[in-house]
Amino acid sequence: MKKTIHINLAGHAFSIEEDAFDRLDAYLKAVKATLGESDEANETLEDINLRIAELFRGVHPDAGSAITLSDVEEIIKTLGDPGDYEAPDDPDEQKEKKETFEPPVRKQLFRDPDNRFLGGVCGGLGNYFGTDPLLFRLLFILATLFYGTSLLAYVILWIAIPKAVTVQQRIMMMGGAPGSENWRRRQTTRNNGTEVMNGILRVLAVVFGVILIITSFVSLMGLIFTFSLTDLLFGTILNHSTWIPELGSLFLLPDQQWGAFIGLALTLGIPMLVIFYLGMHLVFQFKKGGPAFLITSLILWLAGIGLIAYTGVSVASGFANKVDVEERKTLEIPASDTIYIEPNKASLKLGDGHHVFSNDGVSIKRRNNELVLVGTPDIDVIRSEGDFRITIRKEARGKDGERAMKNANMIEYFFLQNDSVLLLDRYFSVQNLAMMRKQEVDVTIQVPEDKEVKIADEFKYLIDID
Template identity: 30%
Template structure:
């Protein structure tokens, strides 16, 4: 039965039995003796201890694991014996007895050689290429749409910085052994020493003097505090913005995922996505959560790093797992987007024409009606949604209906109904348009139109629409119901989009609609022509005559004072 002790190696605590502890202590003592003549001995020992602690952590199977002789032997096998790695001068290579290493690289940020965060330099070490090519790639991504900035920030947030000598060796793929740790520290030590040797001490003295004066004045401290405060403010801004954005993404994703169980889909009816045709909304919700939420999460971590000193990392496994999920989600969204675009590549339509048997001088009444099974208001414009008919069968219900007023030279008015839809081909689009069910009827001189249409759910949502073209001959009286305004469409129309208030009668005169019974304040479409005649003699106005539509409204020839006003429609009227 062996006694166990608790030890601290590289800032980590371990349970180790007495025999293993004694062997590990002798191992460290031997290393110290081998480094007695080395520059930076303390730094080398610190890095060696941290590397040993890392290897022991990898061998721990549980929190109660006790380090034994076998574990210590495995560490020694990786690190090597001190006597096998003596570096007495720069020209002597260390022996490699009893040592093997995979030389596997790890991704770190090289802050020492990097310009900003060391991301590009670290990637260059990892892939074995010059970092300048990585930097050029990020610049091209920025020009291509700004994605390079987002990618750089994500990599900055998830990639750890190479701080210790062991991490710097792992970054370049060199084995983390006593020899390489000692060699790396000596190189850095000698680099610093050479800088001091080659320095211009007179110039340095002046710089130190000037620097001392600045420090005495407190300028340097103020600048550092300002930059520190700026970093904190920036971190707080990033944290608040990213947190709110992440909450919004999560809520939107939950609504989309559980959309099918919501009553009447009232909330979902207002959610329109670019890939909303073939892909179920719950799948879109999951993909949206990953594609938008993961980058925002990493930006949130970046904000926390600016605010919190020594923030603990979420771990490489979590970082690279989230990055992989994000790449897969974006790839799936791009693929679905291409497929959705193909579903709307071609437009098709069907045309139905019906003559209204009334004379050109008669009155045609127009009104819309609704189906109270699907809606309780004529003004309910849900556009398009999945519903059930009176028999309980699922159908596509839509109020995407519009009426266009056209002029015709035919003696009688007529109506043209066009049903429209999209598809992967003209044949598919035309077939889908044919399957739209739309109803209307003509009763005497009254045209009654449905404000909705139906189609089978097998036809899918493919921008289905119904356009009603009402052709009116010259001289006919057009009498729209008050509900027509909701569905009036000015595209492809021969008359103004808004010709006046509904519920009044309009006579077709050429390409105009003249209201016959509108109140004067609302009659905005009667065409008026103004004629102003001014007579002058020797630069003196003798008379002013104003005519509107041939009717004289002002003839000031007797010195009377009259007032002319131009209303909001540009029409001259006479006021006393």
């Protein structure tokens, strides 16, 4: 491993390998000997040091990496030989030589690795348009908050715009002639912040950053508070002390409940953390840690979306198969000419309890401190040639045929014949520990054509007569 030396060049600290330092020191001494000892020569030498420091920072933005001999040789090739700095006696010749040495460079768009928060896109745009990159950072943050599509635009620019790696690319990124005034002006602007517009932008950035910090912090605390008091909050909304885990068990398996909870926490919480971090960056202008934090946040956010999607697919698979279970029974034909269809008084109690939630004709009610599933059957009365028959079809869904069959068999619905009176349950119920799986009950009553049918008032809006 080569020996490294720590130097200070134009106010910047660098680590440089020993052979590279010897080459640089010899070059600077040769340039100094060429320029002489005048005040103008000292000013030019200071400018050369500034340019070299700027180029070193471009090649090695990480302070922990050492400058190599090849880096020094490339910079010397860019700046020119020491003899190029010699001022000729003839003014016309001097002008011609200066123009030859410092030809104008067409400005090109590069990502600035030395002035970056994430990918250097805003830093590169700032160099290209000659303004503070903070302006573009503010625009991207505002557009992301209000539209969201600017994040995709940033990623596209990150991929499409090349990074300024070599010395020549750094010069092209800055544009103009690689002369002392251009480079010194950029260095002065970056170090001193004397431009009024940049100062205004930084004040606006701090104000906007504070707003982001406060807003995201309050939102994040609100999210944590909401999740911690989910049972109390939704118990109040859904009425009568209904606990969310208890309610969720009717729809989701335990692993699905955890997947939905963690997925929602990540999907909602990560954007708030990112907004908080962006606000901190606008206020304190730190540069390190941005890419790692944002990439990690993106991975966690996508993981949250993935968990929600996986949970959704898993829940949907629980409704994939449908099974019907039929029960048929031939009833005794009464001697009277009229058949009465009335509700079973005992079944009316099934509708008691506090309503919590309804879905697809099945209601969740709290009764005796327990959640129960009850539903309304679909009852049809049709004419037959001579039979008096009742058919009860119970339908439910499940992940597979076996589970769907089990869910259907957990549906309870009863009837009772008392001569000419047919008593039907007003509601069907589902056994405890059953999950909501689109349970339905269809009741078909076949009545002989010579019999009149009378339906109790409680059933008139439920029963269809053909």
